[in-house]
Amino acid sequence: MPDSKYCDRVSQGQSELWRGRPRVLDALEMELTERCNNNCVHCYINLPATDDDTKGRELSTESAAGILRDAAALGCLQVRFTGGEPLLREDFPELYLVARRLGLRVLLSTNATLINPQLATLLHRFPPLESIDVSLYGMTRESYEVVSRVSGSFEAAWRGVNLLLENRVRFVPRSVALPSIRPEMDEFEAWAKTVPGMEYAPGYTMLLDLRCRRDSAQKDRMIRTLRLQPDDVVTVGMRREEEYLRGMKQFCAAFIGPGGERLLTCGAGVRGGCVDAYGRFQPCLSLRHPATSYNLSGGSLEDALKSFFPRIRTIKAENPDYLARCARCFIKGLCEQCPGKSWMEHGTLDTPVRYLCEVAHAQARHLGLLRDGENAWQVVDWQQRVAALRLQAAAT
Numbered sequence: 001m002p003d004s005k006y007c008d009r010v011s012q013g014q015s016e017l018w019r020g021r022p023r024v025l026d027a028l029e030m031e032l033t034e035r036c037n038n039n040c041v042h043c044y045i046n047l048p049a050t051d052d053d054t055k056g057r058e059l060s061t062e063s064a065a066g067i068l069r070d071a072a073a074l075g076c077l078q079v080r081f082t083g084g085e086p087l088l089r090e091d092f093p094e095l096y097l098v099a100r101r102l103g104l105r106v107l108l109s110t111n112a113t114l115i116n117p118q119l120a121t122l123l124h125r126f127p128p129l130e131s132i133d134v135s136l137y138g139m140t141r142e143s144y145e146v147v148s149r150v151s152g153s154f155e156a157a158w159r160g161v162n163l164l165l166e167n168r169v170r171f172v173p174r175s176v177a178l179p180s181i182r183p184e185m186d187e188f189e190a191w192a193k194t195v196p197g198m199e200y201a202p203g204y205t206m207l208l209d210l211r212c213r214r215d216s217a218q219k220d221r222m223i224r225t226l227r228l229q230p231d232d233v234v235t236v237g238m239r240r241e242e243e244y245l246r247g248m249k250q251f252c253a254a255f256i257g258p259g260g261e262r263l264l265t266c267g268a269g270v271r272g273g274c275v276d277a278y279g280r281f282q283p284c285l286s287l288r289h290p291a292t293s294y295n296l297s298g299g300s301l302e303d304a305l306k307s308f309f310p311r312i313r314t315i316k317a318e319n320p321d322y323l324a325r326c327a328r329c330f331i332k333g334l335c336e337q338c339p340g341k342s343w344m345e346h347g348t349l350d351t352p353v354r355y356l357c358e359v360a361h362a363q364a365r366h367l368g369l370l371r372d373g374e375n376a377w378q379v380v381d382w383q384q385r386v387a388a389l390r391l392q393a394a395a396t
Contacts, residue, residue, distance in 0.1 A: 286340030
């Protein structure tokens, strides 16, 4: 990377970033906006690009840059800019360069429709050091715009993709397992193989989330109609059968077992978190419950990480259904049940999400961990079953 008015080239040994800093924060997610120029049928967060009220409530450039500086001072090495569509922010290039000047590796999640020659050149000259995540929703105009519901979005997305390719900016294409997209999966994956640096088949969002702000029952109803049936989740995964089975067996051998009463059993809020578009800091993107969000306008990243998040991580379930089922369920590692999902589905932190339970059971049956008709929370010999799967995983 050449020296320029934007940044100086400094060896790690000389940089203040690497000199005796406490590692309180490893990585940060920044949701720059909830607004999006697409109107995707499945989206759990998008608001209209022209929503001026929302735009007016978003973090200012100065505030967002200040959060990035605070993150770097806490030892953060990586930031992910997401949305909505983060490129809707007119100040995105400025915030991007702030992050890079601080030495942060940048992940960018985008639909690529707003990538123009100037931005592609910027990303080429000052690489993000991480591959950009590009969400694509179809290989034809018809299939794409069934999802995006915006005329011209297909051409805009592929124009952006081609600009990234022409400027040798690394990116990873991904998609969503929606009805209009599933017939094109083979074509999409064949194209993805031609993308420089693609080592694996592209990923798909399989289990669609409801609205994280709980702001539209109508949109939630639509999302539910688009969800894959539990057995279809397995079917889509089994398109690459050998790879799927090997990965699932290895995962289950390492991470399966009852979750217990504590609600946050993942790494959310441990040396990481997500700042939303309005300056609230939460353990993860999906956990938007008011009781688990920290207002940075009256505090700091450091206080949240050292005082607030540790308390959140001690919260235990009180719901009798959760205690009887989820807390005792040995296939918890297969299930995406978590406080964030409960919040989106039910407005609570500890209500079981039936759909996620059914998907996890379908996967467990396919892996031989469950028999037809069994409920995982009632299985007594689960340790023997997991041990047998571990042996299978070791042999693959």
